[in-house]
Amino acid sequence: MSDLDVVQLAPTPEQLRYTFGAAEPLITVRPGTVVELATEDCFGGRVRSAEDLPSQVCEFPYLNPVTGPIAVEGAEPGDTLAVHLVDIAPARDWAVSATFPHFGALTATHSTAMLHEPLEEVVWVYEVDRDRGTCLFRPRRGGPEIELPLDPMHGTIGVAPAGGEVFASITPGAHGGNMDTPEMRAGTTAYFGVNVPGGLLSLGDGHCRQGEGEVCGTAVEAAMRTVVVVDLIKGGGPAATQPWPRIESDEFLMSTGSTRPLEDAYRVSQHDLVTWAAELTGWDSLDAYQLVSQAGLAPAGNVVDTNYTMVAKLAKRFLGRDAVVADGTHDRLRSTASAYLSQR
Amino acid sequence: MSDLDVVQLAPTPEQLRYTFGAAEPLITVRPGTVVELATEDCFGGRVRSAEDLPSQVCEFPYLNPVTGPIAVEGAEPGDTLAVHLVDIAPARDWAVSATFPHFGALTATHSTAMLHEPLEEVVWVYEVDRDRGTCLFRPRRGGPEIELPLDPMHGTIGVAPAGGEVFASITPGAHGGNMDTPEMRAGTTAYFGVNVPGGLLSLGDGHCRQGEGEVCGTAVEAAMRTVVVVDLIKGGGPAATQPWPRIESDEFLMSTGSTRPLEDAYRVSQHDLVTWAAELTGWDSLDAYQLVSQAGLAPAGNVVDTNYTMVAKLAKRFLGRDAVVADGTHDRLRSTASAYLSQR
Amino acid sequence: MSDLDVVQLAPTPEQLRYTFGAAEPLITVRPGTVVELATEDCFGGRVRSAEDLPSQVCEFPYLNPVTGPIAVEGAEPGDTLAVHLVDIAPARDWAVSATFPHFGALTATHSTAMLHEPLEEVVWVYEVDRDRGTCLFRPRRGGPEIELPLDPMHGTIGVAPAGGEVFASITPGAHGGNMDTPEMRAGTTAYFGVNVPGGLLSLGDGHCRQGEGEVCGTAVEAAMRTVVVVDLIKGGGPAATQPWPRIESDEFLMSTGSTRPLEDAYRVSQHDLVTWAAELTGWDSLDAYQLVSQAGLAPAGNVVDTNYTMVAKLAKRFLGRDAVVADGTHDRLRSTASAYLSQR
């Protein structure tokens, strides 16, 4: 494994970023580099007990910090960044969740504006047991405590947007961002179309686990120690035909769509998956539409952020034997990850 | 099994119904009765080859026929019908799917009105191999053929609506109807609030399998031979607090919401699941909101019908040991089903 | 005026209906008949003071009563009913409005389900001065009183739906129903596609006036004494190409769309107006799309009912001199109305 480039990235508080776009890269890496990085939780680590109400201890716009940007040598618009998530480990033995005034799916918000007073702001502190792989839900007002399995993931991951736009890290879109899908777990490879030289990858908002839709607006929020392999696909990758983020696991292909209303997020994700399936198999687009209609999955990502996210998901085995994504990038990065892990 | 009431219901073509509400019951059964019934496919069996274009061989409003209504003795508004799906078996060795002009999620429709010409109308005929448990996708214009596992379910199941309304069988809502969720498979128990005396259960629209969202508008459509146990929960059931259809499997509780836009279907389903979880555990509603946020699933049902359907899904094990739904109705009906199947 | 057929229709409380579809006609009239009719307010006249909270004095589904159905001799599916609104006069010297739990645009509702408690239920009683043509807004908790001009209209007007469906009178759709647009005032002609023999016109839900969108959920609700001319256009009318309700005034053509989300209601209404403009002028559909883009208006009807309503509106003068709707039906009915009014 002498040929593995491994770099560390642990930003100081001042180096944390709150947008995609605009920021200068913290580091520049060669394609294929393993990056060991640290991310803060979505509250910047300021919510530590039930008394730390987010609306009091956090200050807009200093929410949802991301680690990065990481520039990739040689990345140009039209290329695709492939980011393999090797490991995502909670950094502390606790994590938090909360309701937040006018944020969430079952409350009036700034966009779904209503005359209601906000729901009560409540914080839940979870005990995280990394050995047993669990986090403990303690209801605030009685009833059973529930041990939930850890399923760590990153809510926020993406690149600099196109057209000189700069988006708050809380906004998901074609550049990635705060998609808040539990599918973004270790073992998957995420693909992002490159919009600016270097691509400028950032990530954060680690979750010990998250329900689909993230209905109350926050997950089991945790600082993370995360390892990724950052790779580059020159030209002709996903971005060439469809600029929405894609995810590949050993078993599934996944397309994302992040917009409003939720049916449009569904349409974007399904359209991309249909297009992708047609490309990989040689099917006509209506044939691919048909196959996805019968074999596709459609879990919600988030229904709470500034844009909503839907995931369109298809088992690779339903594409036949000859379908290969990006010349086997996922398998290759899987191998790199194995090499890294076996040596760590 | 001498104590099992078993009745058959195989409607003639003239007895097929196309609405929920308005129709007189075809049969009346006692609570606990096993009903062996036949359902036609959504095209009324008229689409049998690639040349049978649905828009030519079918006639509005004679689409999506349902079998029923089945009246349940003693059912009154405020009660809940519990319908356990014992078995759903394709009736033929073929099934069909199709695009249909201005129907589907990736096409202009009558509601999402646009100036585009309709997408091409295409029919796919699937070979169904009941022994191997598969159906075969054959692309119309080249590329790999794919064998898909059978996962039979009913797209349409529900009761007479409240308030004297009558809905086309293609419309899902609080009464159930055309929810088109793959979760409506054998082994589950569906709960419907009773709105009129007898409840008036109908079902149809069998699918050999279906992707989440049913993106092209139709599934692998098949006539079915289906067995259900129909039971009655007097008062105080789900309908007492929340009139949306619910589903219970051995592992999961599921709430449905069917409306537009899709985020409102999500909200309805999540709100019901949060309310349900609070009732079963004694949690405060904000505590239930928190638990569902971290442990819930949110797959799309359909994003193509007159209303869209989302499913909110929670593993029962995350509710603690004391949570029991409707005094164990699901387990009891499971036993009835086992008794029936062992004797068949 | 010896040739004017004039009939009266003042239903007893038992004769009031709460749905479109299903009901037998109260009367049958010949095309061209003037009907003098009485309508109750949306609360069935039960809310008469600030103490009469609608949720306490009204009972679901006995809300929003309509007068009718009125069958039209010779009306068959494919024909169009033309309903000219001659006069709409408040029947009493008071009218009411109210917030209603979980109803309105700035509150959680059954569809936009949230965990909020309902907004406070409040009733406003308006003094109606028919001579001065005003109604008086009295704030309940201080601040200026405001005299508003009367602009009487019917929130609910439509025909029996297609396909055997029956909709609550509170639901707007392709059959008309509770569109709640202030454009439905005296002097206009409304067009409805006929779905069943006789057409079966019903109307109610009179408003002394209403803002666009009806944001709190109710208007200045009043029983009305209303006069309409009911006419029939055989074949080839609006219903032949597009079944959504249309409205014609001396100056404007208007198309309606009633569905969710609101952009789909906008799309339906604009699509119909573009199609209609193309038919009347001979423009290509893209040319009509262009003209409507520059000259059309798009006020909200309601954003509170079970479906939302948008109106697409175009001044007739922007269609050129040769554009004539339905062989001049509106002008002809205008003349009938004048003859009736001059003689009353």
Place this chain on the structure above:
Amino acid sequence: MSDLDVVQLAPTPEQLRYTFGAAEPLITVRPGTVVELATEDCFGGRVRSAEDLPSQVCEFPYLNPVTGPIAVEGAEPGDTLAVHLVDIAPARDWAVSATFPHFGALTATHSTAMLHEPLEEVVWVYEVDRDRGTCLFRPRRGGPEIELPLDPMHGTIGVAPAGGEVFASITPGAHGGNMDTPEMRAGTTAYFGVNVPGGLLSLGDGHCRQGEGEVCGTAVEAAMRTVVVVDLIKGGGPAATQPWPRIESDEFLMSTGSTRPLEDAYRVSQHDLVTWAAELTGWDSLDAYQLVSQAGLAPAGNVVDTNYTMVAKLAKRFLGRDAVVADGTHDRLRSTASAYLSQR
């Protein structure tokens, strides 16, 4: 008028900007300054004949250029910019409109993704007669030509967003931007909450006129010679309670909401208008909700951009005699405009 500050701003092509946020101010003015400025059309002036298809002659992201930013001395976050539109005059004797692939309300778009081919791309060139105050619609494929009255306005006007975000000029939001409402005409005062020092006003996208909703995606697009008065309200202005753009004319107060779905844009605009009306009159928020429900107007702004815009509109006379907005800023700027115009 010796006390009138009048400055000119005519950017070179290189000085045109395509975003809100990020750019350095072109000029800095004192509050109360009259600015005579030039804006290019949304195509950057490159579409000049029916043969100049926008998708061929324009290049992403160089669309919808704006003139600015204009910094205002002393403007700080929490303040409000008041921008009075004195005059908006077409700069040329022609203007253009077009369909654009996958853009518009009656076509599949990148957000409302579908499998349709784009609608045909067509350009319409309008003759502009500034003396007669008309622009001439010439259908491309026959049918009547229509002379439309000029009603010049700016589709795009706004300030730098909060939180370091940078939005494409085509995106409307809380910062203003591409709201595309015909209400933004001469004689009105627009209010924007200040998010960054100087406020950083930019405007462009002049329209000779526009229908509500801008259904095909483009208006009668024209370069403009525009005069504005830029003023500053220190603290306690609209931004203090609600950061969405507001508009005041001699007769109306208007609130805007720009988001998706369209009902949320409606909610935002109505919520702001209710809040504003309550502030100006002393009404309780439910009383204001009631008055707006009966007297408010709700025209669509745009239903085609990256966010949709609704306008909530209320005649000032329905607020009583004592309601005064921002200490009479509109009347004061009206006087400044009169002084300027009388001297020009």
